[in-house]
Amino acid sequence: MTLSMLTAGILLLHLLGVFAAMHAVMYTRTPQGAIGWALGLVLLPYVTLLPYLYLGSSRFLGYRTGRRRRPAPLSSASTDGHAAIDPGCARFAAVSALQGQPFRGGHRLRLLIDGDAAFDAMLAAMAAAESCLLVQFFIIHDDGLGRRLQQVLLQRADAGVRVCVLYDGVGSHDLPQHYVDALRAGGVTIHPFSTHRWRNRFQLNFRNHRKIVVVDGTCAFVGGLNVGDEYLGLKPPLAPWRDTQLELRGPVVAELQRHFAEDWRWITGNLPPLLPPLPGHGDASALVVASGPADELETGSLFFTAAINAARERVWLSTPYFVPDHSVRAALQLAVLRGVDVRVLIPARPDHRTVFLASTLHAYHAVRTGIRMFRYQPGFLHQKALLIDHDSAAIGSMNLDSRSFRLNFEVSALVVDAAFAGEVETMLTTDFSHAHAIDEREYLDAPYLRRVAMHVARLFDPLL
Known part of the structure; x- marks a missing residue:
């Protein structure tokens, strides 16, 4: 009886491996990947079935269903009519079309080199928020820097500012629940980004690596820095940590706000508070380039x-x-x-x-x-x-x-x-x-x- 059950189990695994191999042949992005998965799933389903369940998909389903990329207009004046764009933008027309957005002019920028400069600027901007604060990081740690961020978020929420926070559920896997609970108790709306729905539920491979901070719809930050003491260069052996962040003021802040909103709606089903874009008063032309596994193109x-x-x-x-x-x-x-x-x-x-x-x-x-x-x-x-x-x-x-x-x-x-x-x-x-x-x-x-x-x-x- 035990032997027959074992045999049946082995046959079932091989049958599932064959069906999974057919899926891999149909949907894996490259021929090399399809061959690798198919051979592994057919010959060694005991080893490869579980990894394929978590790593095999090449698309994040449902996130932007029906959305199509369209070429964006590109001219010497931005579409909002407030500021001219640099003629040099023309040679990036393919990138503009890829995003379905034009370059926009009128931006003021600040290059923030390394963690101390970046977080001094970001935390100061957050502390000055008056109506809306959108914060997104791949990693948030419960350490010295993480607690500085927590205090600023709680202070702003206590002052009546609507505070929305996203962090990646895998990137921030060691963030303790009490950190999140303290923010929620203080009026901060905070959620982990996860695959969330049944079609993507096992796809741990798809992560939200974005770092976005938007303050009152007027000031935004993007770059490579997450929230943790290592990003301040306080954790050997990788210290000192070399990184860069960018502060932007101008029309594309609205685009960063929109990308945060898409992630937020995926998780919560609702939109965060969104403020109308403001005209720019600087000289730089800029385009937000957002990407992800839900895109039709790579x-x-x-x-x-x-x-x-x-x-x-x-x-x-x-x-x-x-x-x-x-x-x-x-x-x-x-x-x-x-x-x-x-x-x-x-x-x-x-x-x-x-x-x-x-x-x-x-x-x-x-x-x-x-x-x-x-x-x-x-x-x-x-x-x-x-x-x-x-x-x-x-x-x-x-x-x-x-x-x-x-x-x-x-x-x-x-x-x-x-x-x-x-x-x-x-x-x-x-x-x-x-x-x-x-x-x-x-x-x-x-x-x-x-x-x-x-x-x-x-x-x-x-x-x-």
Whole structure:
């Protein structure tokens, strides 16, 4: 009896594996991924069925059902009629069409370098909120910085400000319930972002990696910083922590408000308080670039590809995880062939060893094609910055890996403004001065087993 039940169980697993393999063949994004999943599910369903349940889907279903991307108008004047846009925006027409939004002019910007400057500015802006405060982070810790944020949120809620907070349920997995309960008791509306509905319920792979703060609909922040003492450089061995945030004032604040609202509505079924956009009083033109697994197109990868292809003088990139897909890798290589100065800054210290191994192999291949690769030495580099030519730069949450390209909800701001690009250039020049150039010897001189480990790590590129 026991033997027959065991046999029946094995047959059932193999039958489920066959059905799952059929699903993988139909819906997995790449032929390589489809082959890998199909073979594993048919031959070893005992090992692969559960991972496929959690990792196998390539789309986050239901989030933006029926939404279509439409080309956005692009002219010398913004559509709100308040401020002219920089003519340099025209070469990013593909990015504008990808977002279904035009560039808008009239922005005032502030580049915030590292955690102390960024959180001093963000917490001060939050503390001055008068009507509405929208806050979203991938990670919130219950530590010194997390409690500073908690106190500001409670004070604003006590003053009658409507405070809405989103954090990622996996990224903030160790956030204690008492932290959340204290905020709710104080009048703050706070929720974890989760897959939430039955079609996505097991898809832990889809995460909300966005960092958005919007104050009274007039001031917003995006960048790479989460809420935790490590982001202030207070936790060795990764300290000092290198990161960047961007403060924006102008029309695109309304776009950041809208992207927060889409996430909020997915979780709560309701909209947060939304304030009308204000006219801009600055000189910079900007476009919010939001991406995620609910998009019809692979927005993250297409954004980097289009931006790199637009470059004629230089492409300087700073990313903690260098695991480019074929499109982005080809765009970087083509830029080198056009004579563009292509430089990529990555960490010298790992925070995720598998990603670090894969990044090292990708760096080796990049160097061989003429891409200049550098390792930042003082501490861990978590900054996500992109500089194009002399007039364009992007700051946000997007890493250069498949997770940011396809699996995470991300947001960045693409700015066309020579003065702002000059600030980013100065920042990155300082960063490169604290970095060592990578050459082929980094890979070739590594022990054989470490090189094998790099190639094994690369097999997991679609999940990194």
